[in-house]
Every structure is written in structure tokens, then in C-alpha cells.
Amino acid sequence: EDKVVQSPLSLVVHEGDTVTLNCSYEVTNFRSLLWYKQEKKAPTFLFMLTSSGIEKKSGRLSSILDKKELFSILNITATQTGDSAVYLCAGRPRTSGSRLTFGEGTQLTVNP
Amino acid sequence: NAGVTQTPKFRILKIGQSMTLQCTQDMNHNYMYWYRQDPGMGLKLIYYSVGAGITDKGEVPNGYNVSRSTTEDFPLRLELAAPSQTSVYFCASSYVGGSNEKLFFGSGTQLSVL
Numbered sequence: 597e598d599k600v601v602q603s604p605l606s607l608v609v610h611e612g613d614t615v616t617l618n619c620s621y622e623v624t625n626f627r628s629l630l631w632y633k634q635e636k637k638a639p640t641f642l643f644m645l646t647s648s649g650i651e652k653k654s655g656r657l658s659s660i661l662d663k664k665e666l667f668s669i670l671n672i673t674a675t676q677t678g679d680s681a682v683y684l685c686a687g688r689p690r691t692s693g694s695r696l697t698f699g700e701g702t703q704l705t706v707n708p
Numbered sequence: 709n710a711g712v713t714q715t716p717k718f719r720i721l722k723i724g725q726s727m728t729l730q731c732t733q734d735m736n737h738n739y740m741y742w743y744r745q746d747p748g749m750g751l752k753l754i755y756y757s758v759g760a761g762i763t764d765k766g767e768v769p770n771g772y773n774v775s776r777s778t779t780e781d782f783p784l785r786l787e788l789a790a791p792s793q794t795s796v797y798f799c800a801s802s803y804v805g806g807s808n809e810k811l812f813f814g815s816g817t818q819l820s821v822l
Contacts, residue, residue, distance in 0.1 A: 602750075628809075630810065630811075637815045637816055638813035638814060638815050639751075639811075639813050641810045641811070641812075644809075644810055684750060686750075688809075695741075695766065696751075696753070696811065698743075698750035698751040698752075700748070700749055701748075701749075701750050
């Protein structure tokens with residue numbers, strides 16, 4: 597059974613801090629890893645990673661995948677209160693209807 | 709752009725009642741999914757569909773049924789509601805086969821079974 601584990605489960609920081617969120621995965625016939633941000637409602641897509649060592653970047657957010665060690669990190673620099681959310685990572689296999697297995701999420705709270 | 713539309717947004721059911729959660733997408737996506745999210749937890753896959761007329765079970769299918777008669781619509785049916793089905797339900801869709809297979813989510817349905 598595929599498994600995705602995120603850490604920490606919750607994190608409280610001050611505005612301006614840099615945070616690193618972790619995601620380890622065990623996905624049979626791994627295809628890609630996805631990061632989502634979830635505020636009050638539906639998750640919104642952040643990144644999809646398929647290749648090791650290639651950083652994806654969007655503004656203050658960046659993410660990288662290590663397929664040898666089976667993990668990914670999501671970095672947020674110069675955090676803002678608007679970054680407060682649950683961050684979900686999910687692993688996707690090549691088969692099984694492209695089903696994603698989600699981790700429990702990291703609840704990030706950024707205080708002013 | 710409507711994207712993925714779910715209705716209703718909120719619903720309270722009594723134990724044993726039935727209901728259907730509606731989901732429709734206008735992006736011509738082939739894959740559609742139903743997830744549930746319990747408080748403080750990640751998303752668990754209930755059912756998914758790879759195209760019209762084809763559905764399959766996910767991780768937690770018991771107590772639910774689905775159908776996919778058209779590409780656009782993927783309703784989720786609860787036949788005999790139980791308190792364990794209290795959760796937030798998300799419908800999602802994606803186009804599998806292209807270069808960017810990210811999921812697009814609906815806004816969710818908060819369901820309480822009392």
C-alpha cells in the first residue's frame with residue numbers, strides 16, 4: 597500500500613521566517629509528487645515534481661524531489677501571514693488510474 | 709471558467725438517510741475523483757473514474773456509490789448515512805495523458821450525520 601508521510605504536522609513561525617516542510621513517500625512505480633496548499637476550502641496546486649534534483653520555484657516557494665531517498669521538501673522564504681494554511685503532498689504512481697496518495701498535511705501558522 | 713462545481717456546500721443528515729453529492733466539471737477532463745477529508749487528516753480516495761461508464765473503488769469506498777454516465781458529471785451517493793461519514797467531501801478532476809496532470813478540486817461539501 598502506498599504511503600506518504602509529512603512532517604512536521606504543525607508549525608508556528610513569525611512573519612519573515614523561512615520554513616521547510618518535509619514529505620517522504622513510498623509509492624509503487626512512482627511517477628510524480630505534488631504539493632498543494634489548502635486554506636479554508638479546496639486544495640490549490642503548487643508544484644508537480646517528477647525528476648530528482650530539479651528545483652521548482654514560484655515566488656517565495658520552492659520545492660525539490662530526491663527520488664533516491666524518497667522525499668521532497670517545500671521551502672517558503674520570508675513567510676507572510678497569507679502563507680498560513682495546510683500544505684499537502686501527494687504521491688502518484690504510473691498506474692492505478694493515476695490515483696494520488698495524500699499525506700496528512702502540515703498545518704503552518706504564520707504570526708505577525 | 710467554472711472548473712469543478714460541487715453541490716451542496718453544506719448538508720446535515722440523520723442516520724439512515726440517503727443523499728447524492730453532485731459534481732460537474734467543464735474542462736473535458738477524463739479522470740474524476742471523490743475524496744473525503746476528516747479533521748486534521750489528509751484526503752482519502754473514495755471512488756474514481758477514468759472515463760464515462762468506468763468507475764473504480766479507492767481506499768475507503770464502503771457506504772458510497774458512484775456513477776459516471778457523462779464526461780462532465782460524477783455524483784456520489786450515500787445510501788444509509790452513518791456518523792462515520794461526517795466529513796468534508798471533495799470532488800476533483802484531471803486530464804490524464806497530457807504533460808500536466810494536476811488535480812483541480814471543487815470547493816467541498818461539509819456533511820454532518822447526526
